[in-house]
Amino acid sequence: MWWIEGMRWDADVAHLQLQHSAEIAQINQEKIAEINAANARVNASQQAAAALDTQYTKELADxxxxxxxxKSDVATGAQRMRIAVTKLANCHPSGNDHSSTRGLGDATEVELTAETGRNILDIRAGIISDQAKVDYLQHYVSDVVKQCKK
Known part of the structure; x- marks a missing residue:
C-alpha cells in the first residue's frame, strides 16, 4: 500500500514539475519578447539620436x-558692417521713415570698423553655436520622451 501511495505521490510531483516547467517556459518567452522590444526601442532611439546629431552638426557647420x-568679407572690405540706429522708446528707425531708398545720408545706419565687424561676427558665431546646441538638446529630449512613452 505504501508503494502505491509513493507512486501516486511521484506522479503528482512529476505533473507539478511539468506544469512548473511549462509556466517557466511561458514566462521566459514573454520576457524574451519584452527584451527584444526594449532592444528595438533602444536601437530606434539611438538611430534617431544619430540622425538628429548629423542634422544639427550639418546645420551648425553651414x-x-x-x-x-x-567675417572674411568684412576683413577684406568686400562687405561692410552697418548697424541701424533706432529710437529705443518705440523701436522705429530714426531718420526719414518714408524714404524709398536707404543710404548713409538719412542717418539710420552707423558703419562699423572692420575690426568691430569681425568682433560682432565672432559673437554671432558663438550665438549660432549656442542656439544650435539648445535646439539639438530640445529635440533630443523630445525624442527621448517620445521613446519612453512607447
Missing part, C-alpha cells in the same frame, strides 16, 4: 561657414 565667409 551656419558657422556662412559666418566665417561674412
Amino acid at each position: 551656419a558657422l561657414a556662412k559666418n566665417e565667409s561674412l
Whole structure:
C-alpha cells in the first residue's frame, strides 16, 4: 500500500514539475519578447539620436561657414558692417521713415570698423553655436520622451 501511495505521490510531483516547467517556459518567452522590444526601442532611439546629431552638426557647420565667409568679407572690405540706429522708446528707425531708398545720408545706419565687424561676427558665431546646441538638446529630449512613452 505504501508503494502505491509513493507512486501516486511521484506522479503528482512529476505533473507539478511539468506544469512548473511549462509556466517557466511561458514566462521566459514573454520576457524574451519584452527584451527584444526594449532592444528595438533602444536601437530606434539611438538611430534617431544619430540622425538628429548629423542634422544639427550639418546645420551648425553651414551656419558657422556662412559666418566665417561674412567675417572674411568684412576683413577684406568686400562687405561692410552697418548697424541701424533706432529710437529705443518705440523701436522705429530714426531718420526719414518714408524714404524709398536707404543710404548713409538719412542717418539710420552707423558703419562699423572692420575690426568691430569681425568682433560682432565672432559673437554671432558663438550665438549660432549656442542656439544650435539648445535646439539639438530640445529635440533630443523630445525624442527621448517620445521613446519612453512607447
